Amino acid sequence: MSLPLSELPTDTVAKVVTLEVGQDYRRRMAGLGLRPGVAIRVIRRSPLKGPLQVRVGHTDIILRRSDAVRIRVEPMPQTRGVPADAAHPEVVPAP
Amino acid sequence: MxxxxxxxxxxxxxxxxxxxxxxxxxxxxxxxxxxxxxxxxxxxxxxxxxxxxxxxxxxxxxxxxxxxxxxxxxxxxxxxxxxxxxxxxxxxxxxxxxxxxxxxxxxxxxxxxxxxxxxxxxxxxxxxxxxxxxxxxxxxxxxxxxxxxxxxxxxxxxxxxxxxxxxxxxxxxxxxxxxxxxxxxxxxxxxxxxAPVQLPPTLSERIDALLLHPWLGLPFLLLILFVLFQAVYALGSPLQDGMEVLLGEFRRSVLDPALAGLPSGLRSFLAEGLYDGVGTVLTFMPVIALFFVALAIIEDSGYLARIAFLVDAIMQRLGLDGRAFVMQLMGFGCNVPAVMGTRIMRSRGLRALTMLVIPFSLCSARLQVLLFITTAVFAPTTAPLVLLTFYVLSVLLAMFTAFIWRGRYVNREPLLMELPPYRLPTLRFLLHEGWRATLQFLRGAGGYIVLGVVVVWFLTHYPFDAPPASPATLAGRLANGLAPIFSPLGLDSLLAIALLFGLVAKEVVIGALAVIYSAGPDQLPGVLAQRLDAIQAMSFLLFILIYTPCVSTIAVIRKESGDWRLTLLAVAWPLTLAWLVSFAFYQTARALGY
Known part of the structure; x- marks a missing residue:
């Protein structure tokens, strides 16, 4: 069962399932290492509904909550508290 | 090759x-x-x-x-x-x-x-x-x-x-x-x-726990920017003053004697037009160099991306972002380097909108004028209140401007950026950045600034047989012609001439007023208090706060944007706002019987 990245609790590792964004935005995300199949973790949320700080591989990224809504992720079992870079980024073919 | x-x-x-x-x-x-x-x-x-x-x-x-x-x-x-x-x-x-x-x-x-x-x-x-x-x-x-x-x-x-x-x-x-x-x-x-299965916890993460803290993040941000701001202008202002002293000394001991034999019109052009124009450019140099060193520290250390993280919630609603926030804040020292600083933005729309917003930041040149006139006209108890009003107004007008024009100058850049680890910039890099920005300013905007100063010189000095800035000059005639526009604001044509001078650099307004009222610097406060009542003074100050930025700011906007339409808007929009605000204030105050 997947949920939007915006609702993923802090410090829980999840796997990116789909990116429901335009092609250009998807390319930029891919440039930063954010693509289907990779492990992702929310580090912190900015107050006043500001951006999220997420970690993908060795890169920390900030993105707006309105964009995070369109990224669906699936929490990985028993990974709470483990950094995203610890969970091996397993590759699944893009849907 | x-x-x-x-x-x-x-x-x-x-x-x-x-x-x-x-x-x-x-x-x-x-x-x-x-x-x-x-x-x-x-x-x-x-x-x-x-x-x-x-x-x-x-x-x-x-x-x-x-x-x-x-x-x-x-x-x-x-x-x-x-x-x-x-x-x-x-x-x-x-x-x-x-x-x-x-x-x-x-x-x-x-x-x-x-x-x-x-x-x-x-x-x-x-x-x-x-x-x-x-x-x-x-x-x-x-x-x-x-x-x-x-x-x-x-x-x-x-x-x-x-x-x-x-x-x-x-x-x-x-x-x-x-x-x-x-x-x-x-x-x-x-x-x-x-790569190791788990990266070691880094120093950056520990710093971020503090600097990106949910409640402490913003206070830290303001503190850091305040310290940098103070450093830039506390170091820059004496250098700027020193440059002015040197320029004045050069003029007295070298230029004036050398030009003594020339006809008065040409002499005035060379000394008060061209030389003052070049002087204006030179006095900006120390502040621009220091400003870009400070900006390089923020950017290269990785903190700029953190600022975006902290203030995006507010700035996004205005069509701006964290970088615009930094520039706007630094603009309170001087608008010129702040406008140049927008080059760290990659989206054209965002850059343009930020350039429109920056001139509303109450820069130190305008502060000088506001301070001088408020202390001259207002009671010591009300003067600080008046100043506070100006700061609040400055921020509100900037927000209003962003709000109005964000549909025209759209920020198409989504906020999707890397949060790099904190890095210590090298001194070599910082000096390099400061030097390069100064050279670019001289090459790029220098010419426009000199041109602007010369144009204002011509308006206020031609014909050459009339006393400078008197009603007989072009500026005086222009001000007379504009009387129907300025009288609803409670401003006479002499004050209008002073405003024209203020285009060169806002701090020139005081000197211009001294010339116009033929009063020495020590008598000027008395003369102003006599000539202006509180309502008129307030209307005048509101106009000075808001109206068209100085020629240097206009010149860098033109240079940085490469867009004459935007430059024209950056002139016309504040002018319109200034008139409307002064008009609304003056007429309301008078209608209420003040």
């Missing part, structure tokens, strides 16, 4: 490498068919002159952001001997994607894995021989910042140049089609990069 281009993602130290390679000789220049200026330099490599071009940082060769299109257009139109791809060695897990795209271009390629010191600290091991084999291009490790392995990188560049003497154009097809490289990327990373 041979040509090399540097390509890489943002935050890879590509520009640091460029600086090290080219020294201080780099200049920004236009390229055929490109909408932005690129930094380039000519250097001697392998016994030949080589042109080195620093391309904008991009994430993807096939993307549609402005920078990505610029890079594609450059590669399409400009043949190269060598494309040097600079990647961040600690982030090869994603950055090698750019190498996979670039090797299809058909241009000789060299891969530099920069920041190897950082990768080493994180325990990341890179098998560059495996990378060379897999990609079929030379690969070198390097730390551009501290110069480790710089010689080897340089030697590799020279070797590649010798091996590829002919200029080659990139394959257009490779630029157009978007390959699916995800699986190739994963295979490549697995074969050549060995």
């Amino acid at each position: 041979k040509r090399i281009a540097l390509l890489g993602m943002p935050n890879t130290g590509k520009s640091t490498f460029f600086n090290r390679l080219t020294g201080a000789g780099a200049r920004v220049g236009n390229w055929p068919g490109l909408t932005v200026e690129l930094l380039s330099a000519r250097i001697l490599l392998a016994g030949q002159m080589v042109e080195v071009v620093d391309l904008p940082g991009i994430y993807n060769l096939h993307g549609f952001s402005e920078d990505e299109q610029v890079v594609r257009r450059f590669l399409e139109s400009q043949p190269l001997n060598l494309l040097v791809l600079v990647l961040n060695a600690s982030q090869l897990d994603r950055q090698l994607a750019l190498a996979l795209q670039a090797r299809h271009l058909g241009v000789p390629l060299l891969l530099l894995l920069n920041m190897e010191d950082e990768a080493q600290r994180l325990g990341i091991r890179i098998d560059s021989a495996a990378l060379e084999r897999a990609l079929g291009v030379p690969v070198r490790l390097l730390s551009a910042k501290y110069g480790q392995h710089y010689r080897e990188a340089l030697a590799a560049i020279e070797r590649s140049l010798k091996a590829h003497p002919a200029l080659r154009r990139a394959d257009r097809r490779a630029l157009e089609e978007d390959q699916h490289i995800e699986q190739a990327l994963d295979r490549l990373v697995q074969a050549s990069v060995h």
Whole structure:
């Protein structure tokens, strides 16, 4: 069962399932290492509904909550508290 | 001549490498068919002159952001001997994607894995021989910042140049089609990069726990910016004053005696027009240099991205972002470097909107005028309240302006950026940035500023037999003609002339008032208190706060945007607002019987 990245609790590792964004935005995300199949973790949320700080591989990224809504992720079992870079980024073919 | 281009993602130290390679000789220049200026330099490599071009940082060769299109257009139109791809060695897990795209271009390629010191600290091991084999291009490790392995990188560049003497154009097809490289990327990373399962907790994370704290983050941000602001202007103002003293001394002891024999009109043109114009340009130099050092500290340390994180919630609603916030805040010292600082923004719409907003920041020149007149006219108890009103108004008008024009100048850049680890900028880099910004200011905006000062000089001094700034001059006649516009604000034509002077630089208003009322600096407060009641004074000050920025600010807006329409708007919009606000205030106050 997947949920939007915006609702993923802090410090829980999840796997990116789909990116429901335009092609250009998807390319930029891919440039930063954010693509289907990779492990992702929310580090912190900015107050006043500001951006999220997420970690993908060795890169920390900030993105707006309105964009995070369109990224669906699936929490990985028993990974709470483990950094995203610890969970091996397993590759699944893009849907 | 041979040509090399540097390509890489943002935050890879590509520009640091460029600086090290080219020294201080780099200049920004236009390229055929490109909408932005690129930094380039000519250097001697392998016994030949080589042109080195620093391309904008991009994430993807096939993307549609402005920078990505610029890079594609450059590669399409400009043949190269060598494309040097600079990647961040600690982030090869994603950055090698750019190498996979670039090797299809058909241009000789060299891969530099920069920041190897950082990768080493994180325990990341890179098998560059495996990378060379897999990609079929030379690969070198390097730390551009501290110069480790710089010689080897340089030697590799020279070797590649010798091996590829002919200029080659990139394959257009490779630029157009978007390959699916995800699986190739994963295979490549697995074969050549060995990262520990879990990266060690970094110093950056501990600093972020404090600086990005939910409640403490914003107070820390304001504190840090306040300290930098104080440093820039506390160091810059004495330097600026010193420059003015020097200029005045030069004029008294050298220029005036030298010009003594000339006809009065020509003498006035040379001394009060041209020389003062050049002087205006020169007095900006210290503040611009220091400002860009401060900006380089914020940007290069990695804090700028954190500022975006902290203030985005507020700024996004205004169509702006964290970088605009920094510039607007720094604009309270001086608008000119703040406008130049918008060049760190990549989206044109965002830059334009920020340039419209910055002039509402109550700069120190306007503060001088406001302070002088409020202390002259208002009681000591009300004067601080009046000043506070101006600061609040300054922020409100900036927000209002952003709100009105955000639909016209749209920020198309989504907030999706890397939060790089904190890095200590090197002194060498900071000095380099300050120096380069100052040179660019002199070359770019200097001419416009001198021109602006000369125009205002002409208006206020012609005809030459009339006393300067008197009603008989062009400015006086203009002010008389504009009387129907200014009288509803409670301002007479003498004050209108002073406003015209204020275009040169806002602090000139005081000097102009002294000339206009033929009062010495010590008598001026008394004269002002006599001539203006509180309501008139307030109306005058409101106008000064809001109306058209000084010629220097207009000149840098023109230079930085390259857009006359925006420049015109930056003149007309504040003028309109100033009139409306002063009008509303004056008429309301009078109607209420004050």
